[in-house]
Amino acid sequence: MMQNAIEFIGVSKRLVKGERATSLRDLLSGNIGRLLGKGRLVNPDAFWALKGLNLEVKSGEAVGIIGENGAGKTTMLKLIAGIMKPNEGELKVSGRVASLIELGAGFHPDLTGRENIYLCGSIMGMKTAAIKEAFSSIVSFAGIEEFLDTPVKRYSMGMFVRLGFSVAMHLDTDIMLIDEVLAVGDLNFQAKCRDALDRFKESGKTIVFVSHDLGSVLSLCSKVVWLSKGKIMEAGEPQKVVNAYIAYSEKTAEGSLKLSRDNAWSAGYNPGNAVKEPRGLAVSFEGEVYAASMQGHCVAVFSPEGKLLRSIGAAGIGEGKLYSPAGVALSGSALFVSDVSGASVQKFNRDGTYLGSFRGEFAEPFGLCLSGKGGLIVTDRKLHRVFELSTDGRVIRSFGGKGSGSGEFNFPIAAVLDGKGFLYVSDLNNHRVQVFDAERNFAGSFGSFGSGPEEFNGPHDLVIRENVLFVADHLNSRVKRYDLSEVPGKPSFTGAFGLERSMLPCGIAFGPGRELYLSFGGTELIGKYFTGEKI
Amino acid sequence: MKKSLQEIWQYRELLGRLINRDIGLRYKQTLLGIAWAVFSPLTMTLIFTFVFSRFAVVKTGAIPYPLFVYSGLAAWSLFSGSLSSSVPVLVNNSSLVTKVYFPREVFPLSAVLSKLLDFSLALALLFILLPFFGVRFTFGLLWLPVIFIVQLAFTAGLALLLSMGNLFYRDVKYIFDSVITIWMFATSVIYPIKSSNHFINNLLALNPLIPIIDAFRGAVFEGGILNPVPFLLASAIAFITLFAGLALFHKLEYLFAERI
Numbered sequence: 001m002m003q004n005a006i007e008f009i010g011v012s013k014r015l016v017k018g019e020r021a022t023s024l025r026d027l028l029s030g031n032i033g034r035l036l037g038k039g040r041l042v043n044p045d046a047f048w049a050l051k052g053l054n055l056e057v058k059s060g061e062a063v064g065i066i067g068e069n070g071a072g073k074t075t076m077l078k079l080i081a082g083i084m085k086p087n088e089g090e091l092k093v094s095g096r097v098a099s100l101i102e103l104g105a106g107f108h109p110d111l112t113g114r115e116n117i118y119l120c121g122s123i124m125g126m127k128t129a130a131i132k133e134a135f136s137s138i139v140s141f142a143g144i145e146e147f148l149d150t151p152v153k154r155y156s157m158g159m160f161v162r163l164g165f166s167v168a169m170h171l172d173t174d175i176m177l178i179d180e181v182l183a184v185g186d187l188n189f190q191a192k193c194r195d196a197l198d199r200f201k202e203s204g205k206t207i208v209f210v211s212h213d214l215g216s217v218l219s220l221c222s223k224v225v226w227l228s229k230g231k232i233m234e235a236g237e238p239q240k241v242v243n244a245y246i247a248y249s250e251k252t253a254e255g256s257l258k259l260s261r262d263n264a265w266s267a268g269y270n271p272g273n274a275v276k277e278p279r280g281l282a283v284s285f286e287g288e289v290y291a292a293s294m295q296g297h298c299v300a301v302f303s304p305e306g307k308l309l310r311s312i313g314a315a316g317i318g319e320g321k322l323y324s325p326a327g328v329a330l331s332g333s334a335l336f337v338s339d340v341s342g343a344s345v346q347k348f349n350r351d352g353t354y355l356g357s358f359r360g361e362f363a364e365p366f367g368l369c370l371s372g373k374g375g376l377i378v379t380d381r382k383l384h385r386v387f388e389l390s391t392d393g394r395v396i397r398s399f400g401g402k403g404s405g406s407g408e409f410n411f412p413i414a415a416v417l418d419g420k421g422f423l424y425v426s427d428l429n430n431h432r433v434q435v436f437d438a439e440r441n442f443a444g445s446f447g448s449f450g451s452g453p454e455e456f457n458g459p460h461d462l463v464i465r466e467n468v469l470f471v472a473d474h475l476n477s478r479v480k481r482y483d484l485s486e487v488p489g490k491p492s493f494t495g496a497f498g499l500e501r502s503m504l505p506c507g508i509a510f511g512p513g514r515e516l517y518l519s520f521g522g523t524e525l526i527g528k529y530f531t532g533e534k535i
Numbered sequence: 536m537k538k539s540l541q542e543i544w545q546y547r548e549l550l551g552r553l554i555n556r557d558i559g560l561r562y563k564q565t566l567l568g569i570a571w572a573v574f575s576p577l578t579m580t581l582i583f584t585f586v587f588s589r590f591a592v593v594k595t596g597a598i599p600y601p602l603f604v605y606s607g608l609a610a611w612s613l614f615s616g617s618l619s620s621s622v623p624v625l626v627n628n629s630s631l632v633t634k635v636y637f638p639r640e641v642f643p644l645s646a647v648l649s650k651l652l653d654f655s656l657a658l659a660l661l662f663i664l665l666p667f668f669g670v671r672f673t674f675g676l677l678w679l680p681v682i683f684i685v686q687l688a689f690t691a692g693l694a695l696l697l698s699m700g701n702l703f704y705r706d707v708k709y710i711f712d713s714v715i716t717i718w719m720f721a722t723s724v725i726y727p728i729k730s731s732n733h734f735i736n737n738l739l740a741l742n743p744l745i746p747i748i749d750a751f752r753g754a755v756f757e758g759g760i761l762n763p764v765p766f767l768l769a770s771a772i773a774f775i776t777l778f779a780g781l782a783l784f785h786k787l788e789y790l791f792a793e794r795i
Contacts, residue, residue, distance in 0.1 A: 078792060081635075081636045082636040082789075083633065083634070083636050083792040084789060084792050085789040099634070099635060101634045101635070105631055105635055106631055106635060108556060108560070110560055110563060111556060111559075111560075115559075119549075119552050119553075119556060122546070122548050122549040122552050123549055123631065123635055123637055124635065124637075125545075125546070125549075125637060128548050
């Protein structure tokens with residue numbers, strides 16, 4: 001039976017988010033509150049970074065810790081290192097600990113490499129004699145022979161980090177804590193680090209290794225712990241834990257909802273109904289996301305967390321069937337869906353019950369938006385016209401026609417109404433957005449082809465939130481913002497959010513919070529973005 | 536307490552290295568280098584001598600006024616300089632405090648001890664000046680080590696408390712900046728301090744720096760400590776401060792990383 005090098009017994013650690021009370025005023029106001037009998041004031045920003053952690057690390061074991069940012073990985077290392085103490089539970093550590101929580105933390109920029117090796121070594125608890133002995137090995141491992149007498153402020157980042165790692169690798173300790181440091185230096189140095197760690201491991205020392213690089217974790221560690229929100233989700237055989245973590249994080253990838261066909265399938269839905277070529281998006285007040293899945297032949301409904309709740313519409317053409325759904329609009333409990341191939345706009349209940357369809361005069365209805373009067377506005381990309389429907393589906397009026405002049409369209413793909421009755425229609429092949437007043441007279445247009453700040457390359461969906469118009473600039477991979485509050489019907493450009501080059505936004509919608517959803521053409525992805533306090 | 540001292544002892548090499556670092560860095564890239572250590576007490580001495588010989592005559596007994604001021608300033612700057620560099624020392628080294636474990640006492644202690652070099656130089660200059668003013672060397676000088684140990688104990692204790700206080704509440708630095716100026720004028724640095732007011736005298740009795748600096752002057756100029764009782768009291772205060780500082784620091788040390 002091997003001895004435990006580290007043992008967590010029900011360890012919990014409370015931390016405070018953001019700025020702590022570091023001024024006397026906070027202290028005084030806090031204590032006055034207490035004096036006035038408000039009881040023990042609990043800091044509202046405090047949270048459990050670790051909660052009830054139980055873990056044994058055998059001596060000589062290499063344990064990998066994985067988990068999303070803020071899972072508590074670094075806190076765990078800091079507890080082991082003795083930098084923090086647990087609030088609850090007990091932590092037993094036997095042996096001397098070296099922490100590589102940050103490389104070169106002990107370096108002083110004005111001191112030379114040589115001076116820093118001594119300083120850093122003694123900060124990490126090495127005796128001068130030991131540093132002297134290891135000195136030449138430290139220098140050659142870091143490869144900084146020529147720069148020994150140069151102040152480290154003149155070092156490159158790579159040299160700095162190499163030196164930090166090198167000093168740490170020469171510490172004579174029993175337990176080594178490593179936080180996300182292998183991703184530094186060139187490949188050659190990384191290989192050296194790997195070798196050094198392997199040797200460290202072979203010499204029977206204990207390693208606790210925190211990394212997002214799952215490959216390094218798998219190759220180094222004999223045990224992996226997956227932390228999430230301060231708790232252990234799974235621990236044990238590396239490959240098994242890493243697989244479970246990957247499966248989990250694909251579902252809840254930070255900042256974007258990643259919805260793959262497999263997830264839909266595993267959720268028990270018709271695989272043909274999975275999100276495929278998503279287009280229009282709509283979000284209910286409860287935060288349910290309705291995504292028109294153009295090649296999935298349905299409208300997929302997701303929870304705000306990205307869980308597939310249901311899919312609406314059976315594949316096909318005809319009543320209650322969807323073949324190429326493109327636009328969606330929510331009105332109360334009703335969901336309108338435009339089907340390009342079916343040349344229809346269908347109406348469903350939000351639970352998926354088919355309620356009816358409007359066929360009217362359109363050929364390839366694409367964009368949908370609610371009109372102020374309870375009806376619908378439909379853009380037809382084949383007829384190059386915009387239709388306004390009454391509540392019962394009658395065409396009240398239509399306007400447009402193919403062309404590039406004022407009031408003419410070439411692939412009108414989406415429309416949106418602002419609070420003052422102005423209608424904005426994105427014109428895909430003319431690379432512009434046209435504005436129409438409440439009487440649908442042409443009121444202006446903006447944008448032209450290009451990749452400049454105020455130019456478009458295939459503008460897609462539009463959305464208005466808090467008097468700001470957002471346009472998905474499809475082939476430019478960005479979302480543009482226009483302020484609508486100045487002159488009615490005259491949007492003024494206020495900037496753009498850039499996306500990854502390969503992400504081509506189509507649909508765009510806001511959730512009840514300020515979260516922005518985008519659907520990406522050519523993919524099976526819907527992204528969720530947080531826009532912050534202010535839009 | 537014992538554990539804390541043991542730990543500091545274990546890391547004595549680091550303490551030495553930090554002191555070296557502080558001293559090395561202080562005069563790096565300066566033209567006059569270490570000469571700055573005597574330059575500022577010297578200029579202050581000239582200014583005060585000028586002011587107090589022209590506008591307000593101060594009676595300093597047997598001690599020539601320039602030497603009175605110079606010795607006072609030398610001892611005072613050891614105290615105030617040590618404290619001003621130790622108050623922010625934990626905050627300034629936050630990356631180390633949050634990332635590596637070692638006894639954090641070494642930071643304020645090194646800040647205090649690294650000022651000793653400046654002081655030794657100032658002291659050396661004082662000894663050079665003595666004969667010029669007709670002051671003779673006496674056996675009273677043997678008291679100097681004792682007096683310095685008392686002053687260092689008091690300074691180190693305060694340094695531990697203040698650096699820690701500043702880590703938790705950044706107001707401490709600002710309060711310290713004002714208090715240290717007032718404190719100088721409430722100490723016999725540039726004039727012998729005494730008041731006709733009973734209350735103020737009692738208040739001044741609480742200031743251990745007065746007997747310490749008086750003892751220093753006594754040892755240098757008058758052959759020994761003239762008033763041993765206040766000095767004994769000051770020594771008691773000094774060591775109580777040091778032990779309180781060490782104990783409290785050790786007790787709260789584990790909070791530093793999360794509260795900084």
